[in-house]
Amino acid sequence: MVETVIVPLIMIVTVLAAVLVTVMYIVLLERKVQAWVQVRLGPMRVGPHGILQPLADVLKLFIKEDITPVRADKWVFTVAPIIVLVPALIAFAVIPFASGLSLFGMNIPGRIADVNVGLLYIISVAGIGIYGIILGGWSSNSKYPLLASLRASAQLISYEIAVTMTLVTVIMLSGTLSMVGIVDAQLAKGWWFAFMQPVAFGIYFIGGLAETNRAPFDLPEAEQELVAGFHTEYSGMRFAFFFLAEYANMIVVSSVATTLFLGGWLAPFPNVPALSFLGLVPGWAWFMLKTFGFLYVFLWVRATLPRYRYDQLMRLGWKWLIPLAILNVVVTGLLKVLF
Amino acid sequence: MHTDTPLPMFDTDELVINMGPQHPSTHGVLRLVLKLDGERVIDCDPVIGYLHRGIEKLSENRDYTQIILLTDRMDYVAAATNNLGYVQTIEKLYSLEVPRRARYIRTVLSELQRVASHLLWLGTHAADLGALTVLLFGLRERELVLDLFEEYCGARLTYNTMRIGGQPVDVPPGWDKKVLAFCDVQESKLPEYEQLLTGNRIFMERTKDIGVITAADAIGVGLCGPPLRASGVYRDVRKDEPYAAYDEMEFDVPLGVRGDTYDRYLVRLEEFRQSLRIIRQAVQGIPEGPIMGKAPRLIKPPAGETYHAIEAPKGELGYFVVSDGKSVSPYRFRVRPPSLCNLQALPQLVRGHLVADVVALIGTIDIVLGEVDR
Numbered sequence: 001m002v003e004t005v006i007v008p009l010i011m012i013v014t015v016l017a018a019v020l021v022t023v024m025y026i027v028l029l030e031r032k033v034q035a036w037v038q039v040r041l042g043p044m045r046v047g048p049h050g051i052l053q054p055l056a057d058v059l060k061l062f063i064k065e066d067i068t069p070v071r072a073d074k075w076v077f078t079v080a081p082i083i084v085l086v087p088a089l090i091a092f093a094v095i096p097f098a099s100g101l102s103l104f105g106m107n108i109p110g111r112i113a114d115v116n117v118g119l120l121y122i123i124s125v126a127g128i129g130i131y132g133i134i135l136g137g138w139s140s141n142s143k144y145p146l147l148a149s150l151r152a153s154a155q156l157i158s159y160e161i162a163v164t165m166t167l168v169t170v171i172m173l174s175g176t177l178s179m180v181g182i183v184d185a186q187l188a189k190g191w192w193f194a195f196m197q198p199v200a201f202g203i204y205f206i207g208g209l210a211e212t213n214r215a216p217f218d219l220p221e222a223e224q225e226l227v228a229g230f231h232t233e234y235s236g237m238r239f240a241f242f243f244l245a246e247y248a249n250m251i252v253v254s255s256v257a258t259t260l261f262l263g264g265w266l267a268p269f270p271n272v273p274a275l276s277f278l279g280l281v282p283g284w285a286w287f288m289l290k291t292f293g294f295l296y297v298f299l300w301v302r303a304t305l306p307r308y309r310y311d312q313l314m315r316l317g318w319k320w321l322i323p324l325a326i327l328n329v330v331v332t333g334l335l336k337v338l339f
Numbered sequence: 340m341h342t343d344t345p346l347p348m349f350d351t352d353e354l355v356i357n358m359g360p361q362h363p364s365t366h367g368v369l370r371l372v373l374k375l376d377g378e379r380v381i382d383c384d385p386v387i388g389y390l391h392r393g394i395e396k397l398s399e400n401r402d403y404t405q406i407i408l409l410t411d412r413m414d415y416v417a418a419a420t421n422n423l424g425y426v427q428t429i430e431k432l433y434s435l436e437v438p439r440r441a442r443y444i445r446t447v448l449s450e451l452q453r454v455a456s457h458l459l460w461l462g463t464h465a466a467d468l469g470a471l472t473v474l475l476f477g478l479r480e481r482e483l484v485l486d487l488f489e490e491y492c493g494a495r496l497t498y499n500t501m502r503i504g505g506q507p508v509d510v511p512p513g514w515d516k517k518v519l520a521f522c523d524v525q526e527s528k529l530p531e532y533e534q535l536l537t538g539n540r541i542f543m544e545r546t547k548d549i550g551v552i553t554a555a556d557a558i559g560v561g562l563c564g565p566p567l568r569a570s571g572v573y574r575d576v577r578k579d580e581p582y583a584a585y586d587e588m589e590f591d592v593p594l595g596v597r598g599d600t601y602d603r604y605l606v607r608l609e610e611f612r613q614s615l616r617i618i619r620q621a622v623q624g625i626p627e628g629p630i631m632g633k634a635p636r637l638i639k640p641p642a643g644e645t646y647h648a649i650e651a652p653k654g655e656l657g658y659f660v661v662s663d664g665k666s667v668s669p670y671r672f673r674v675r676p677p678s679l680c681n682l683q684a685l686p687q688l689v690r691g692h693l694v695a696d697v698v699a700l701i702g703t704i705d706i707v708l709g710e711v712d713r
Contacts, residue, residue: 038475143356147378147694215469216541306541307469309695310378 011112015092023247024054030299037303061243064236069140072233076139081234081241084132087125088248094118095255096180098265098283111180118179119171122256123164126211129245130156136242137230148229151310156211158317163207165325166200169332170260173197183264190271194261199328201261203321205297208253210317213246215302217313254294255287262290353381358697360389366463366701367708369682373689373697380697383689385682390712398672403429403503403638406672411497413676414710416459419452419488420651422501427582428647428658429503432640439584440628441505446584446621447518448491448500449649450614454525455484456652457607457614464604464702465536468545473535480528483521490514504634510625518622522615529611536604546600550688550700553598560684563677564654565610566704569595569603576650587624588617600703607705639667653677653705674713678706 028043028050035042043050068077096111115121130153137149170193171177174185186192194201210217231242258264265283308316359370368389374382394413398406410421423445430437462477485495490511492500500507536542552562557570567574575592577585593609595602642664648657654677661671681704688700 034471038472039479040475143354147354147356147375151378218469303472304535305470306465306536306539306545307695308541309545309693311693312541312544 008112011109012093015097015112016089019089019092019248019251020244022251023244024058026247026250026295027057027243028054029295030302033296033299034303037300058240061237061240064239066236066238067233069142069233071141073139073141076135077233078238080132080136080139081238081245082132083135084129084245085241085248087128087132088245088252091122091125091252092255094121094179095252095259096183096264097287114178114180116181117177119167119177119182119260122179122252123160123167126249126252127160129249130160132245133230136234140230140233142233145230145232148232152213152230155213155217155310155313155317158314159207159210159217159321162203162317162321162325163211165322165329166197166204166207167260168329169197169200172329172332172336179259179264182260183266186263187266187271190269192261192263192266192268197261197328197332199324201257203325203328204257204261206316206321208257209298209301210313212249212253212298214250214298216305216308218302218307250295250298251291254291254298257294258287258290262294356694366706369701369706369708369711371685371697371701373694375694378693378695380689380692380694383686383697385685387679387682387708387711390708392713394713395672395674399669402667403640403669406669407501407503408497408499410674411499412709413674413713414456414651414653414656414678414707415496416707417452417456417652418496418498419448419500420456420649420656422498423449423583424647424649424651424656424658426501426503427649428645428660429638429640431647432643432645432660432662433503433634433638435504435632435634437505437632438629439626441630441632442584443621443625444506444510444630445501446588447618447625448488448498449583450618450621451484451487451518453614453652454611454618455481457611458484460607460652460702460705461532464699464705465542467698467702468542470535470539470542473532476528476531476535480525483524487514487518487521490517502631502634503638505629505631507631509630515622515625518618522619525611526615529608533608537608543601545695545699546604546703548597549600549692549696550703551597551599552684552688556687557598557684560687561680562654562684563680564650564652564705565606566603566681566684567654568592569606570598571595574655576648576655580648582647582649584621585617588620590617600699603703637667640664644671648675651677653707653710654681676710676713678704678708678710682706682711 031053032042032050043053046052046056068074093112094115096114098111133152133156134149137145137152140146170182173189173193173196174182176182176185182193189196209215231239234242265287267278267281267283267286269278354375356373356375357370358373360368370386370389372384372386373380392412394409398409401409407422407425410425411418413421429435458477458481462474462481465471465473465477488498488500489495491514492498492508494500552560552566552570554570554572557567557572562570563574571594573592573594576582577590578592590613593606593613595606640660640662642662644659644661646657646659648655650656655675656677657675659671659673659675660669663670685700685704688704689697692700
């Protein structure tokens with residue numbers, strides 16, 4: 001009873017709380033990193049060095065007026081933010097944060113669930129979120145959100161293919177769809193898959209940027225072109241849902257990258273005896289370090305690069321990334337058969 | 340039965356979209372009515388007048404000195420060159436001799452203004468394309484120019500810093516050293532912008548072959564300033580009809596080849612270097628002497644009319660003044676603002692491109708709505 005119901009329940013609450021707090025502080029981190037790149041200070045007023053700024057932001061979003069445009073499709077308009085946010089949060093169910101530990105004589109796993117099709121679950125759940133963006137833009141019954149949701153649907157679907165192709169190579173190497181199994185495979189092989197599959201890792205990173213609508217692929221919400229993109233007509237908490245989902249998706253993409261390519265909770269080079277002291281750092285700390293490292297690159301890219309244009313983005317996706325990803329699958333398969 | 344009308348489920352209407360006057364990247368209150376086919380722009384109709392303050396008509400009821408501060412409010416990010424164009428027009432009408440020292444100071448000020456204006460253009464143009472960091476880098480250096488202006492005349496935006504016949508104040512002691520120090524700082528920062536933009540693949544893809552305009556078309560539509568030079572037309576009022584102390588300065592006029600957005604970017608970037616070159620020569624060569632010529636206390640030019648143009652940062656800024664010889668205010672006052680003329684080319688540039696290119700093209704013609712609407 002305790003191990004089957006209470007422990008998972010506590011895990012779910014802990015992970016959900018941790019994710020939401022991380023999202024709040026990723027926003028602050030983004031503003032700070034961007035400010036430092038741009039020789040500014042960033043938020044400084046709420047708390048020392050703006051440390052309480054996320055709380056103020058959330059409070060502001062809570063008390064904002066919630067507006068539904070008169071001509072909007074009310075039901076779809078209401079449900080769209082939920083469709084975006086929920087998949088972003090439930091994707092965390094299969095992500096292994098640590099190898100698990102024993103506490104008070106109980107075996108506490110380092111993840112909520114170890115599904116044997118964990119990777120497939122993440123791919124399918126991530127696909128659902130796109131519907132929310134399309135529906136949100138379309139149900140607003142407004143021109144700019146409509147253009148943005150057209151862009152979003154085309155962009156997300158095409159990059160989904162490239163990203164999924166890179167995941168196929170990981171499955172080929174590890175022989176399992178279980179997230180825990182993939183980390184174990186990296187331990188057994190002694191190499192992170194990022195070293196064994198640098199091309200797949202690169203494509204996954206670019207595709208990840210595009211899938212989370214981050215610069216330089218942030219076309220669906222290109223402020224300078226489409227005002228605020230698909231969420232132009234949203235305000236208050238409903239806008240906050242889109243906002244939360246975007247950052248939660250960033251964390252999902254980073255966590256998946258950490259698990260699939262950077263060895264999850266493993267210390268760097270776990271099989272090299274000279275580096276065994278790195279094992280003293282607990283697994284969840286390694287996981288967080290790698291995930292935040294990946295997230296930092298997201299923020300860094302945003303502060304550096306201009307934005308792609310819609311057609312160029314599609315060209316990059318269909319003419320370069322997808323063929324390259326397929327070629328990578330073929331080459332990986334050949335090497336696997338030959339050696 | 341054959342029918343030409345498309346099936347109702349494939350409705351292919353044009354989408355008319357209103358860009359502005361409230362929009363993040365129309366640089367003020369420009370309103371563009373865009374006709375879209377998907378994301379492709381079929382037609383573009385700029386609607387102006389949201390910032391009209393009647394400066395020209397107002398000037399006909401103000402005396403000649405008061406008009407100087409009205410000119411500040413036209414291109415409000417390049418007030419010094421606006422002042423210069425106006426005071427020189429009245430000096431021309433009067434045939435007033437301006438002391439050489441004043442002409443040198445004017446040259447320094449107007450080139451500093453060009454640097455400040457181009458910095459703001461660079462920042463906003465890059466920000467429109469999504470490169471936000473360049474905006475902050477540009478504003479950082481622009482601040483230094485504003486500090487120099489503040490030390491010279493006390494104001495940071497609307498300077499009101501020239502008078503008919505000369506300069507109102509002399510350069511403060513040590514100012515020339517600070518100007519030279521700024522030139523060094525600015526020179527050292529230019530590679531930073533270039534690193535972020537010039538060789539950046541995304542920036543090149545976003546700007547190359549976007550909004551191409553040939554030399555003949557550019558002349559035909561009345562482009563002026565850097566956009567005209569980017570199409571390969573050698574036209575710079577500073578060289579063709581030198582004013583202030585430009586005849587004594589050594590500088591080159593950068594020209595573009597293809598006349599696309601990338602060339603316009605390169606031309607303006609090179610103008611930074613040429614401006615710094617002029618500032619260095621002018622500030623080191625400021626001669627001794629008076630700063631004010633023999634201008635009468637009450638400005639009342641003889642009857643007649645005159646047109647005078649200068650090379651403002653955004654292009655050829657011209658003033659046309661008619662004096663009846665009896666009144667202390669002009670009989671007719673008319674401005675030829677470079678922004679308005681460059682805006683005329685926008686529909687031609689935009690047609691056939693995508694929505695994302697529209698913001699790139701608004702940025703590349705570098706307009707200020709205060710000057711378009713007056």
